[in-house]
Each structure stands twice: as structure tokens, then as C-alpha cells.
Amino acid sequence: MAKGRVVIDVERCKGCELCRDACPQDVLVLADELNSKGYRPVILLDPEHDCTGCALCATVCPEGCITVYREIPTKRSSRTTERKGRKRNAQAVA
Amino acid sequence: MAKGRVVIDVERCKGCELCRDACPQDVLVLADELNSKGYRPVILLDPEHDCTGCALCATVCPEGCITVYREIPTKRSSRTTERKGRKRNAQAVA
Amino acid sequence: MEHSIVIAGFGGQGVLFAGQLLAYAGMDSGRHVTWIPSYGPEMRGGTANCTVVISDEPVGAPIVSRPKIVIALNLPSFEKYEPLVREGGLLVVNSAIVGARTAREEIEAVYVPANTIAEEAGSSKMLNVAAVGAMLGRRSVLSVEEVEEALRNHLPESKGHLLEANVEVLRRGYTLAAKTVAA
Amino acid sequence: MEHSIVIAGFGGQGVLFAGQLLAYAGMDSGRHVTWIPSYGPEMRGGTANCTVVISDEPVGAPIVSRPKIVIALNLPSFEKYEPLVREGGLLVVNSAIVGARTAREEIEAVYVPANTIAEEAGSSKMLNVAAVGAMLGRRSVLSVEEVEEALRNHLPESKGHLLEANVEVLRRGYTLAAKTVAA
């Protein structure tokens, strides 16, 4: 089964949790910290690496603050990223 | 076949002739004189006494200026008139 | 010199065109002119009228309370405007369908059977032009030639075939009025 | 004597009711009062605030540029209103969620953990009342009794079960602020 991950723009997130409801893998949780707007954003908490990159969370997010990545076994010419993306996420919730 | 007659309020008549079109017996004609509004009114011209009092003329008259009478063989308690009505008509076109 | 003319009659009598004819003639002959109609639903079925002012100077008021000239093409118009003709003014009456005559001494009145004149020339529809001709016969507001010219230039395309007839009617009305003795 | 009080915080913090509570208390104790909220969509998600004026004479302006008292329940409100407190005025800060402190010497500031006080009494929702109590502890705009009375008379039906808790919170805030040494 495909592996994936999501990057959430926590400053844009309003903590409505609709992405949580939508996530079949239950890998989204509310962060401990509030963002500067006073909202408690959602973050990816995926110890088992269950996220499939199905993008259902992004599909329902009213704020358009979720970017979804999916691993590709074989190399492609399609646009790709390395752990940078992961880092962004790490910082975001830090 | 029932006999009838119509009394036309020639002052109200605008000579649109819709009653003539509607009359199955062809007993309505345009008068020679204009009325005070400058219209040439329609009058009853019924030498053969063909008018059946069907009231089709009155049904289509936009000005509501036709009153229709029909003879009743047997007496009725219903509201009746005598030649007065006829007179009115006579004067009307005079 | 300023002439104020009111032309009035039933809707179908060509009242508005008669007025425009004079306005065109006035304009083409370099005068200042205004034409203003009565407008709106009160025209429905009822009477129409227009006011034409022809002047050597720019025209102020496009309407007048006491016109110098009135052309009455039907009875209601006669009744409405006969009293308003200015002292020394002219009243042209379409005697073909108006029986009434004015009692006023201090105005000039001319009675012309406009319908008849027009019919003789081919169509009673031209009665308006006949009346205009008659007016010119008593008041040289414009020359017949100037109005004839206007007819030739401004008669609607649709009426083209009636042009010569109209010209004839104009002149007939003119001469007839010219020799009538004023009432 | 005229007191001008601005209460500001997040939408959910009961800012408007806290203001009304003071207005009711002022009215019931025979003072002249006005209460005016910020209104409209800018409230959506954002911060709300209201201005209360309590005076012995009829109140002119219902809003003030430099309030004598500011109750800041969240950080944005602290940042917006701290600079506006009038010289010698009072700044009440909800230290439970606001870490910041004022650097202004010429005003008095009191830091009370409003959320905590309220939570201890049963529900953090009462943090607004705790802050009001704290204000009364430093400025006798009204007596605690007067405000308590107002609570009893004007707390919405729906909150009825929380009445005594609110009263307790009010007094806790009061005493706590009363003994805090002004910063």
C-alpha cells in the first residue's frame, strides 16, 4: 500500500478538524500549541507511517492548507521533493 | 329558436367591431354617426329579427357596453322589461 | 418676427407630421424653430397636438399660452384652442368635419374642407397638408415654395408615391385659403 | 466621577457580558452608564471588545480614545490596548494566557490568572467574571456587592446553575487582585 505524508500550513489552519474526520488512517491530531491566530492547528502524527497520501484531508480542508505527498517506488520525471518537505512540517509544529 | 335583442351603449362603444366578428347572426353593423368621442359605434340592424340573444357579442365586448335581452315564452318572475328597453335602443342610435 | 403655431386633431390626422413639415421648412430656410408634441397615454385614441415656433431669433419657450396661429382639424381641438388664438391671430378650421364657427371678431378665421381637398387629390390622409397650405394662404409664415421643398426633402420614404399629390394638396389648400374672404 | 472601561478578548471569552455586568451594576446603583460593543464580521474568529462608561453625570461619548481601565483577556487585546490606558489608569491582564507585561511606569497593572481562577471554581468560561473581580480589587468603580447583585439579577437563565460559582469567582478575583502588589 502506498506511503504518503501531508504538510500542514499551521498558520493557515483554523483547527476545524474536518481533515481529521476525513482521514481514514487517523494520523491527524491537534497540536499542543496555538498558532499566532489563536487557533489550535492540526498536525500529522504518524508513528506507524500509515498515511497513504490519499489526500482526503486536503480535499475537505476549507483553508487549503494541506499539501500531500506520495512515495513513488520507480523514479519519475514528475516533480519530486526530498526530506525538505518533511523538515518544513517538522518546523511547522515546532 | 329563441329571439333576442341587444342594447348598445353607443357613447361607450369604440367601434372596435369585435362584437361583429363574434355575432353568429350578423345583425350588428357600424352606425352612420360618430359618437361624441369620435368613434363610429356599432348598432343592431335586425330586420329579420335574427338575434338569438346568445350574448356572444357582449361576451367579447371590451367596453361592456352591450346589454342582451331574450324573449321568454312563459311568464317568469325573473326581472323583465317591456318595449322601454327597445326604446332605449331606438334613442341610442338616433 | 416670431410665429407660434398649434396644430391639433385626432391621432390619425397627421398632426405631428404637419408640424414637423413646418419646422423642417423653417430650418431649411434658415429660421430658428422648435417643435414639441403632446405625448403620453392621453394621446391614446384621443387628440394629439403639437406646437411649432418659427422665429428669426433663437427660440425661448417652445410652447405658448396664446398661439398666433391655430390649425384645428377636429371639433375637440376647435373647442380647446379657438379661445386661445391671440388677438389678430389666425384660426384654420377643417370645415370638412368641423361645423362650428368662431364668434370672435378680433381674430381671423378660415374654414377649409381639408378632408375633401385631400380626397380629391387621392387620399384624405393628406388633409394635414391641405390645412397647412390653407394657413400659408393667409399668413406668410413661410413661402409655399419653402414648404413644398420641405415636403420633397422630408416626406417619409413610405409616402414617396404620394409626394406629387401632397404638393398639389398643399397648393390647393393655399390658393383656396388665399382667395377665401376672411370670416 | 466618570470611569471608562474597555474589556477585550477572543470571541468566546465572554467579553460582552462582562461589560454588560458592569453596566447593569452601574445602572442598578443609580449611575449613568453606556455600553457599546465592537460589532460586525470583524468579530468572526477574531477579537471582540466593548466599552463601558460609568458616571455620575449623563454620559456623552460612549467610546473613549484613552480608557481609564483596560481588561485584556488575550494577547492581541493586550497589544492593542495596553498603550492606550490613560496615565494613572489600570491595566488588568489575564496572566493565564497572556505572558506579556507592560513596561509603562505611569499606569498600574495587575496580572491575574483569570482562566485558572475560573477553572478552580468549576469552569474556565467564567474567566471574564474573574477579571472583573480583579478590576474591582484595584479600582472601586463599583462595590463587589453591587456587581454581585447584578450577577444575581442579570445572569442569563441558561447560566443559572453557575450563579454561585460566578459569585465565588468574582470574589476570588477581587481578593486576589486586592492583595497583589501593583506592578
Place this chain on the structure above:
Amino acid sequence: MPKQLLKGNVAFAEAAIRAGCEAYFGYPITPQTELLEHMSKRMIELGRTFLQAESEVAAINMVYGAAAAGVRAMTSSSSPGISLMQEGFSYIAGSEVPAVVVDVMRGGPGLGNIQPSQGDYNQVTKSAGHGDFHALVLAPSTVQEAIDLMGAAFDLADQYRTLVIVAADGAIGQMMEPAELPPMRPLPKRRPEWALTGASGRKPNIVNSLYLGAAKLETVNQRLQEKLERIEANEIRYEADGVEDADLVVVAFGTAARVAQTAVQSMRRDGLRVGLFRPITLWPFPERQLKAIAARSKGFLVAEMNAGQMLQDVRAVTGSDFPVRFFGRMGGIIPMPEEIEQAAREFLAQTLTAGAPAGPDGGNGSRR
């Protein structure tokens, strides 16, 4: 009745109900909405007519209909909605049915914003839509006055069979103040004899503003103008405070007036001779009264929450040689007492004491 802490919008609504308003038609718009919302509850409870109309255009024409039936009817809105009602105002004026409208003004032009403003002054005072009519315009400056003027509005509307507009700014609508409500007035047993109730046992009544004949329409207009003159003669309302001995008189209405009040008091405490003149009827404008005051004082400071609309009426009274200055805030900003005080002090210092005419500053100054 004891005093209650009432929001202006709620006070308008409840006062209207107690004044016998039997029909309310309105459309939501900030900062007026609480008025409609209060009506939506109370009118239904009382078995009277409340209906949220599809638009302000529909609302004013529903009011026109209910008013034509002879009941006390009203609507309320804010600036853009009032713009949409102009044609309806003109029909109501031409048909001479009584109607009451509350305008809780907001910042313009266009969508502008929802903050307090007095930007509708011209729109509501200068003409009731097309034609030559004026609504009678009342401007409260406190919640208590909002209540009192609401009752007056219905009485005046009936007395003159005219349109009455209560013009408040968003602050009056949104603020709470202690105020006393009048008792509930009993509803009238009968409808006025001109009302449309069905022509039973009488000739048909007609409510209409169409008069094709110019002469006829002119007579109608003459009657309307005479009515306006009667209103001008009898219904002027204003408040004057400390104007007798004043060098400078601040002229303001509504919220601007109560802000000015604070400024005036603080100046008087410093011994400055400053007074306040507050028009309560914006139309008819208290011209004579203000003229009399101009004769006694050295200058006027007009303070408004707009670009200087009432200012034009003040200057029409004083003429352009009398020193008139303007202080205004636009865009929904409520002026601060300090600002008005400062403007007044400068005016006093620079011009009035010096005595040089301040005409140029007035009206056509940078905030016309």
C-alpha cells in the same frame, strides 16, 4: 416602568410596538438587524404582522400597502437599504399615507462598512426620492430619546399623513443605555376613513399618486407643499445647551452631539463660553432658532460623522460671512471628545477672539 438597560435597536423596536405599530416589514442589514430580530419575536407573540421581506424594495412597498390599509406600519434599514427605498418613499409621499422608517446609518458610499456614520443626512433630508417632498426626519442621540422619538414618529406620521424617518447612526443602534419604556398603547378600534378596508357601505377609497393632468398634479403638489409648511411651522425640535452666553456654539446631532457634549462640558469647566445646539428634527431644520443664536455668538463649529452635510444647512442659515468651521470624521469613525475640543479651542483661539472671519475654513474646507 423602571429603567432597563436597552440596546438602541431593541429600544426602537419595542417602542414602536408600544406605540401601536401593527405591521413591520424589513430586511436584515447591519447595524440595524437587532431591530428586525426583536420584531420577529415580539410581533408574532402579540399576533401582529411581522414579515421578513425579500428586499428593501419589497419591504417599503409592503409598508406602503399596510399603511394604505390604515394601520401603523414601519420598516427599518441602513444606508444602502435606504437608497433602495427612495422610489417607495416618493410613492408614500405622493399617496399621503402615514409610514415610519428607521435608518441606522453606516459608512458609505457603496458597500462601505458597517460602522456608525451620518452619511445619509442629505439622502434622507433633501428629498423623499423624486419629486418635491421631504420626509419629517427625527434624530435621537440617546437610547431614551430613541424610544421617545419612535412614539412621536408614529403620531406625526398619522397627524400629517406623511413619511417620518428616524435617522440614527450605528452607535445609537448598537449601544446599551438605561432607559424607560412607555406603557403599551391600546390598538385603535377603527381604521381611518380613507383606509382601504373594503368598500362596504361607502364609496370606494383610492390610494394613489398618479395624476396625468399637469394642472391636477400641480394642485396635489400645492397641497403637499402646504403640508410641508405646516410641518415646518409646528414640528421643529432641537436642544440648546449653554448657547445664551456662548462665543462658540457647537452644532451637532445624534452621536456626534453627545460626543460634542462631553467636549463642551470640559471646555466650560475651563471657563470657556461654549454652547451646544442639537437639531432633533433634521427636516424641518431649525433655521430660525439657529439664526437667532448666530446673532448672539461669534462662530459655529459643526461636528458631524460625515463630510459636512448638515454643514450646508447651517451655512444657508448663517450666510457665508459668519464664521463657521467644520469638524468631521468619515468612514464610520466616531469622533473623540478630545478631537472636537481641540478643534473648538483652536477656532476660539485663532479666529473668534481675533475676530477675523473664518468663512474660508467653513464648508469648503478640506472636509466639505
Place this chain on the structure above:
Amino acid sequence: MPKQLLKGNVAFAEAAIRAGCEAYFGYPITPQTELLEHMSKRMIELGRTFLQAESEVAAINMVYGAAAAGVRAMTSSSSPGISLMQEGFSYIAGSEVPAVVVDVMRGGPGLGNIQPSQGDYNQVTKSAGHGDFHALVLAPSTVQEAIDLMGAAFDLADQYRTLVIVAADGAIGQMMEPAELPPMRPLPKRRPEWALTGASGRKPNIVNSLYLGAAKLETVNQRLQEKLERIEANEIRYEADGVEDADLVVVAFGTAARVAQTAVQSMRRDGLRVGLFRPITLWPFPERQLKAIAARSKGFLVAEMNAGQMLQDVRAVTGSDFPVRFFGRMGGIIPMPEEIEQAAREFLAQTLTAGAPAGPDGGNGSRR
């Protein structure tokens, strides 16, 4: 071009077309309809935009849209329709898009009638709907001027990005006069840089009148007010005839002015020193110019086809001590030269020569 005999309404339409009007949206109403009808033929022939809107409300908002796209757009109507456009006017003002509106005024209030009137004076000059804006208002008195001002209207609208209203009465719209049309102006190749044309190769453009922040909206309003001041400073138009030596000056606009012209001429023929002052811009009103004339003459007779609306602006200029009298006809009646002459002669005889102030006659007289 040679002179043609043109009806005012047709002249408006054809002049607009030749001035580069690319979009017309309107709704029929007497006495304006021939304007719309001419457009329905010519605009289609020229491949430009003509659309009969479902209402005046829709028409003005369609104009708002087309104007936002940067083309010369217009609508036309008569009094009740103009009332319905007030909200649209305010949005156009707040968004600062150029737009032109022709108002061929008829008798009011309400449905009134369709005869010539000047009853919209206040409605079009005092405010562009809610908020603090004024449209630039031009008032022609001849068909030729109708043509000339139509061109000017589009130029001014573009120059100031503002709303321009051409205010005529039914007589101007309905009468025919010889007049000369200008040549057809070529349509501009490009749209203004602020226009909505699709954000290709540039940042998006936004046309908007919403500014929730009061401070921001105030700055916007200050800019708008400065624009109005520029217009007041530069765009005043009027005609003054024989006012230099005049004892009495008749002040009138539109059809009333040309009627007055006849009266004035006849009096001058009798050696009376009477002049005529005709405002062409109704807003901005020629205040300074009129004030200068007041200084030289003994009195003003204001003649209007309404209850005395411009009269208020005249009195604001003269102050209430200068003798001002009013002669007006309402309900769609065009005053007769004789009537105006008589009013003027009485005024001269009774007051001016006697020198007693005629203030009381003015303004608040029986035709206020």
C-alpha cells in the same frame, strides 16, 4: 455636419454614440423612451452593446459592470427610475468607475405624471445615494446643448472616474430643434489600466467599495472628497446674459431658463434692466459666480419647474437678507414666458425699486 431637426432624446442617444459610448443598458420610461429606442437600433447596427434591462436597478448595475470593464457605459431613465438607481449610484461613486446617466425628469412624487418637470434637482444634486458623494450634474436647455453636454459628460466621467448625470426635463427630451451632431469619435484601442479585462501579465485589478476598517474607509472618503473639490474648482459651467447692469437677475436652468429667456428679452425691449443666469452644472453649483452677481444686482427671481429646489442653493449663496423670489410651476406644467415676466415686473415694481428686502417672499413662500 449640417444641422438636422432632432428630438432631444434622439440627440442624447446619437451624441452618446458619437462620443464613444460602447454599452447602453436601460429600461423604458416616458418621457425618456426614444433615447432607449434609438440605442436599440444604432448600437446593434454598430456592433456595440445594447441591452434592455429587467429594471432600472439591473440597468445601473449592468452599467457598473461594463464601466468596471473600462468601456464608456451609460443608462437613461426618468424620475422614478432614477430613484431606483440610488444604491447603484453610491456603488459607482465608491468604486470610482466612470459612468453616465441621463435623467429626463417628469412630474412627481410617486407615479405622478409624464409631463416635463425639474423635480429631481435635489435627488440628483444633493447626494449620489447614501454616503458623502455627489454626481457631476449637467443641465442642457437646448437640443444642441444636449448634444454638446453628452460628449462632455463622457469626458468628465473618464477624467475624474466619476458619475455624471445629465439632467433634462421632459420638454428637452421631447422637443425637436435644429442641431448639429459631432463626427463619430474613434473608439479607444486600449482599456484603462485599472479596468477588469482579465489579469493577464499583471496583478489582478479589483473594483470595490468595501472597506471594513473605519480608518481605511475614511482615507478613501478623503480621496473622494478631494476629487469633488477638484471638480468644484475646475468644472463649473453656467451662462450669464445681461447680468452686468441688471437690477433683477432671473436664475433658471433647463427649459425654465429658455422660457425665462423669452421673458427677459421682452422686458429688456421695454428697457427694464433684467438679466438671466443659467447654471449648466447643477452640481457643482456656480456659487462664487452667482455671489458676484448678487453683489451687483438688487434681487434674484428663481424660476423652476418644481417647488423651489435650486432656490435653496441660491439662498445659501445670497444669504437670507438679499431679496430672492421664487416662481415655480409643478406637476409637469411648463411655465409661460408671460407668467415669469409678470412675476419679475411685480418684483421690480413692489420690492426692488422700493428697496425693501424681499427675503420673506423667497424660499419659504407659498411655493417653497
Place this chain on the structure above:
Amino acid sequence: MVTAQMIDTIQEEVTYERPSALADVHTHYCPGCTHGTAHRLVAEVIDELSIQERTILVASVGCSVFAFNYFNVDACEAAHGRAPAMATGLKRVNPESVVFTYQGDGDLASIGAAEILHAAARGEQITVIFINNAIYGMTGGQMAPTTLIGQTTTSSPFGRDDQQTGQPLHMAELLAQLPGTAYSVRRSLHDARHVIQARRAIKTGFEAQLQGLGFSIVELLSSCPTNWGMTPSEALEWVAEKMVPVYPLEDFKVVEELQGRRRGRR
């Protein structure tokens, strides 16, 4: 008179006379304009239902602008297109009254579209007499939303172009979609038979209101000889031949309660 000597005294009954709800005045309508016919029918129905003393007319802006003078009932003149709103105001405070509007197609379908739509949506207890003459009569024959494709009017000189202005609006069909509508039908006035059917529909429309069933509207195809540039009889032919095919004469909505009664009637 010719007819005079032929009959001697005999009993007669009046088989048709002018309804008493129709005012005894002359109308301003053009000769042959079926506005007059519609007025007469409404008046007949008011007589038949004997509701003259409780009926209130809301006249609209159009050629029927003077309707308030033509009926012996309380009446008012609404702003252009706003008759349904004004009627709503009247009916809500006069629930016992019978309130009807009389509107042209410009008034109802163009400028008044929102008001009629919402009156129907609310199920307002009013009756609407809707005169569809495919043109703006009073203002001199401009295009209406009901103008036929290709029909030339003073504002569609090249004929109505559906690419630019869309297809004719079918208001009776549209309003029938709304749950608040109890009765929505179209009839025509182009000949005696149809006039009789129109009369019946008008009666049912008023009955819907009398029974408090909701909003009722009767659309009547009508003639405008003046602006169509035809004689009165040509105009009626045009209605029959050109309009009826585009505007079917049908019942688009008749709530149960009314269907019962209608079968009952001949």
C-alpha cells in the same frame, strides 16, 4: 327604427348586462384592447362571488394604470412591478379582505420578477390577474420578457433575438413550480369561447384565495392592437395564431381542493 315595429309587447329577460363591480365610466383603453375584456370578467366574478365590499384592487403601472378608477372596489396604485409586495402588506393586515393585483407583463415578469416570485413562494393569499400582451403597451411598444422571438418592437427593431435576449418567459409555468402556489393557469381572450374559459379561471383564482389555499395567478393572453399595429380583430387573430402556440392554454397547477370544485362546475 327598422327594428321597432316588428315586435309588440312581450316578456323579456336580461341574459347579459354590465357587471355592477365595473365602474360606470369610460375607459382610456384603445378600441379593441382586451384589457377592457379582462376588467369586465374580473368584475363579473366579483359580482358572482358577491365580494365587492371586501375586495381590494392593487393596480400596477402599465396601460391598466387607471384600473383603480374602473372597479367599484377599494383600490390603490402600486409602484411599477411592486404590486405583489403592496398586496402582501394589505392582505397581511386585512386577512378578511380579498386582495388582487392586476399586472401587465412588463410589470410582473420584468421589473417585478422578484416580488411576484416571492409572493408565490410565500403562498401569499392574493390573486394575480396577469395580462400577457407580449409588449410594453403604455410606454409605446417596447420589448417585454414575453415578446415572441422575431417580433419587432420599438426596442427590438430587428426582431427579438433569443441569442441576445433569451426566450419568452413563461410565468404561469414558472410560478406553478412553487409550493406556495395554489392555482396557476393560462387562458386567452381572443374569442368568445376562450373569454368564457378565462372567466371561469378567474373565478377559480378568487375561490383559491377565499378558501385560503395560497397564491393564485391567472395569465391572460391579451391584445395590443395599437402597438402591434393591427386592427382589433387582426390582433385577436395574432393572439390565436402566434401567441397560443408559444403560450399553451393549460392548467399548470391546481391544488386538490380546487379540482373538486372545478369538476362540480359545468
Place this chain on the structure above:
Amino acid sequence: MVTAQMIDTIQEEVTYERPSALADVHTHYCPGCTHGTAHRLVAEVIDELSIQERTILVASVGCSVFAFNYFNVDACEAAHGRAPAMATGLKRVNPESVVFTYQGDGDLASIGAAEILHAAARGEQITVIFINNAIYGMTGGQMAPTTLIGQTTTSSPFGRDDQQTGQPLHMAELLAQLPGTAYSVRRSLHDARHVIQARRAIKTGFEAQLQGLGFSIVELLSSCPTNWGMTPSEALEWVAEKMVPVYPLEDFKVVEELQGRRRGRR
């Protein structure tokens, strides 16, 4: 971070990212308000059809009043209810542009009823995104024509009473009746599956305009957690359970030309 050490360098593709037609700003919408979702979908479609440089948005008056700030396209703010009229003006003089309005149910169905009806009737070449949240959001939760029967709002405190205010208006169905309408459907935003369907409909709506087929409207059932007094997820449940039964998610009008393409699409 927990998630950090688990994966070493591997190739990834972006399966979802924020559309570029959506402006890089924070919206003022309440948490969980599906206005934001609708915006995103429109932006995605604009990207997909690569029409960003020719698109013009006509924002309306409602909570979406700031929409002109949220899209990277030319935009304007119309008067309340008049967006279709303003869009008509824009489109008629910019035939090459893609013009769409974004309107709430108060704006479109109440005050703007006449303008939307006539835009559709004319077959105006515009696309309408219609947000039906059964309430007036911006003004604080008053009744809308789309409010459900029994639903309490701040102007229907006892619940909407159909006797007084009629039944909810079904705009998509109503506008589908008009010949000028090329595409009229209703979709919902209450879960991922429906969001995807909504996106597809929005795309078809724009395609209708691009092909010049006429007027197109996509009605979207949307949530207003704030004025409904619910959490965002409760609100979406309410849409699913209460609104969908009243407002069927169907195609009410799809002209042939579009049916072809739609089959084409998965």
C-alpha cells in the same frame, strides 16, 4: 519529531497542493466554514482549465464579500443581489472573458431573485457559484428563502413557519426551467466524496460558459457552523441529514453538448 526519523530519502510526488488561482492570504471565514472549500474548488477548476488570466470574479454581499481578495483573478464587488446584473455588464463588453459570480442564498435567492432569473432567462454567458447554507451568515443568522421549515434563526425565533413564509426555495430546479440555462445542478460540500462531485460540477459549469452554451449555475449545500451553533463536523452532518433530503443533489438541466463531455470524464 516523531515522524522525522522514520523515512530516509525517497522520491515523492505531490498528490495535492493549494491551487495557484487561490490567493496566498488568510481568509476571514469561521473555522470549518465550507465557503473556503468552495473557493478552493473554484480555484482548482480555474487552474485545470488554465483560464486564470481571462477570468473575472463578481463577488457578492454576504460572508463571501471578500472573495475578491481570495482569488488571483480580476474581481469586483457587486451590490447585494445584483451580481448577475454586474456580471452581465462585464461579460457583454468582455465576451472573451470568463465571468463568474459567487453568491450566497440571501443574495441570490432573496434580494437578487429578479437579477438571477433574468440572467438565466437571457442565457447570459456567465457561471454562477451559489452557496446555499440555509441562512444569512454575514448579518448574524437570519432566515433565508432556503431556510428549512422549523429551523430557528435570529429572524424566525419560533422556527420557520411555512404558513407565514412559505417553503424553501429550490433555485437550481427553478432556474433549470429557463431555456437560457445550459447547466443547473446541485451538489454538497459535506464530505470528501461530495466535494469531489462538487468540483466536477463546477468544472462543467465553467465549460458551459467556455463553449458559449448559455447560463450555468452550480448550487452548493454549504455549512454555517457559527450561525447554526454547531461544531464544523456537526454542521456537515446537519447538511447531510437535514439539508440533502430537502435539497436533492441532482442534475436539473444539462444541455446535450455537456452530457457528451461529462460521460467522457471519469
